[in-house]
Amino acid sequence: MGQRLVLDGVGVRFGDAAALEGVTLSVKPGEKLAVIGASGAGKSTLFRTLTRSVALGSGSVTVGGRNLYALSWRELGATRRRVGTIHQAYNLVPELSAGMNAALGEVGGLGRLATLRTLLLGPDAGLSRRVEGALQQVGLGERVRARTADLSGGQQQRVAVARLLVQRPGLILADEPFAAVDPVTAERVMAALLDLNREGATLLVNLHDVAAARTFPRIVALREGRIAFDGEPKDLTDEMLAGIYEGDEKRVQHEEEKLGSRRREPMRVAEGRDGVSAH
């Protein structure tokens, strides 16, 4: 079920600035790994290459044995359907109900007629049951009909997890999924992601929290678009970490705040710096 990933010499440029350069990485099916790095190091861009959401400057990306950037539209759609994403900013459609948002995990698999049916009448019986099950699993069973915009941030992130559960992807890309939610939700989201991984899905998580990243068997660190570390957490020394986060003042501030109080602050990344808002 899990998908193998191979990145070979991947380079991505936004105008003059290199977001990724010479990134070579191989991930086995069903593996789980954490990606760390300073703001603007290319973590989000790395994830976007895995769904072909950004133009590739050089190198190649292989997902499940197929060259992602050489696929036809139809094949790309089929490949993307097996990739689940979850973001810091939830990226749900606020006007739709929680249940509809969760059902959208399946939308890529619908034909034209089924798409119209779903648009006008809502998901069919089978999909509805799965949506209800998924929302129950994340503790939102009674909020199926609630407007997503009326849910709290933590609840919205759980809806995003429910969307993953409906989709059952072979590859999960979690882009700072805990940055804007409370610790209880963070734990719950993490547990759900690990469950999916145990069932075979390959799991990649972008993390700002190094302590959380150390719980993963493999850590990949990016610095200025290049891989600065790739290995087990025990080999990641403090000096290396200092080098990875060197010059990232936000990070230093973040750490200082954490020493003062254990409250989690939502991380705000300057527009365009994380490579996602740049489009």
Next chain:
Amino acid sequence: MASRPTSPPGLGGAIPRFSWPVSLALLVILGLTGWSAYGVGFDLVELLSGGGAVERFVSEMFPPDLSAATLRATGVGILETFQMSFLGALIGAIVAFPLAALGTREAPTVGMSSVERLLAAIPYHVARFVLNVFRSVPDILWALVFVVALGLGPFPGMLALAVHSAGVLGKLYSETLETVPSRPVEALRATGATELQAFLFGRLPQAMSGFASLTLYQWECNIRSATILGFVGAGGIGQQILISMNLFDYPKVATLVGATIVVVLLVDRFSAAVRRRLMS
């Protein structure tokens, strides 16, 4: 003596209050004002001395004609105006929607060839062109066209409103669609949704309340326009006003104009209240 700044202190000191482009723009505006005033024969004396005629006109309007026949004619005219404006807005919205969807620029998909890009741009430009033609021709000109083609009456007036509304709404709809937050749409596409699906489930739901508000506003504008369209024979209360004017029946004109103002204000209030609720 301490060294002085090299340039002599000019008007406004070291930091000029107005930059050159601003000063130039002011000059241009002044020039245009004088030229236009000359062109239209702007004359305050004439405006003030015309008071007598206006006074006569207004005093002849009172008391307004409140006879049963006039009230019936007013009611029929108002209803007709209302129906024209409503159908015009509705049909305009229905026509505008697909054109707006086509006339919305999507972020270019990664990995598209230049030929594919070109082909994708054709419907966009065609839709934008059609909308521009619909919108830039004023509704009263559309009414003239339809009156010549279909004869007098409210139907050509309604068609004129529909065409103009379609142009205005199409442009505003596509602007709304373009400014909707794109991340949820991207997220859908990244999990394998087709362009159509990403549009229907990601972009459209986020734009719907904006659509409703814009359509209501257009209906409001249509009510105002519909009162004028009668002047070219395209039905509505305007036609009654014109006829009464030509018959020098000023008391009747007063009733018709008064009723028009009341209805326009009512619709204005109603639509503003609904739009406030939509936006919150």
